Amino acid sequence: GAAPLADLFPETTILFADIAGFTAWASAREPAQVFILLETIYGGFDKQAYRHSVFKVETVGDCYVAVAGLPEPDKDHALAVCRFARDCIKTMNDTTLKLEVSLGPDTSDLELRVGIHSGQVTAGVLRGERSRFQLFGDTMNTAARMESTSQRNRIQVSQVTADLLLAAGLSAWIAPRQGKTFVKGKGEMQTYWLNAKGASGSNKSSNSKNDLPTVAETVTDSSDSQSAKEMNINGLDGVGTMTKTERLVEWNVEVLTSLLQQIIASRGGASDANDASLRDKEATIGT
8 A cells, every 4th residue: 555644753842732620611511512612712722823833733622732843844833832822821711701601600710731842753644444643752742741730721841842942042931840840751850831921922910811920920829819810800791890609600590590481481382282272172072
């Protein structure tokens, strides 16, 4: 048969992005709602990938995988993926905030956890009944570990990726993570947080959910973070001053009201049908 369609790409940067909290959220939703969420979020990521010339590899469940540096070489592959990652965080937060109106207030609690690593990969079309473009190699595994050891609403990059940013004179883009990170199969590694404000040139306040932590904000208390989130809900009419609990109660009331209206309408239709059937019987007896 024909030779496999595969090649070695020596300079790439790979991103893994996982939706933190998705499993618990999805277990309390209808299948259609789960797909509405994923299609909307992934659609936004696809637009950002096109904008930054990043190649979408695949989505596996709630994990999105992308790469720069292939199929066309790109000397700025690390920069492209870092910019893409920052915009994915913003897209995720904006999207979940809008979708909480239809999918429930706890939808805005979902956040992205991102990991990035650079290196060589073997890539090609894996032929079979359903051919797919696939990446293989240690770089893929390490990128996945960068994601799994990252934190919610944060982008963790490896030493290799950090070195590429430093070589480009972009030391302001990154902050060393406190302490070494244990990576399965690798041992302890020094990793870095991507400073979104440095990467994007944004001047937005660091209180915004769309801003990743700066160097001074590397360690935060989870309860303070949750309180800040509840105070920073904006862009939706009527929810800016409501706490998460209040929004959840209101949403449940709306859902139950809608269900009751459907039940009443259904019973009303059944009652009308019964009345019509009874009249028909009476008319038959009368004749």
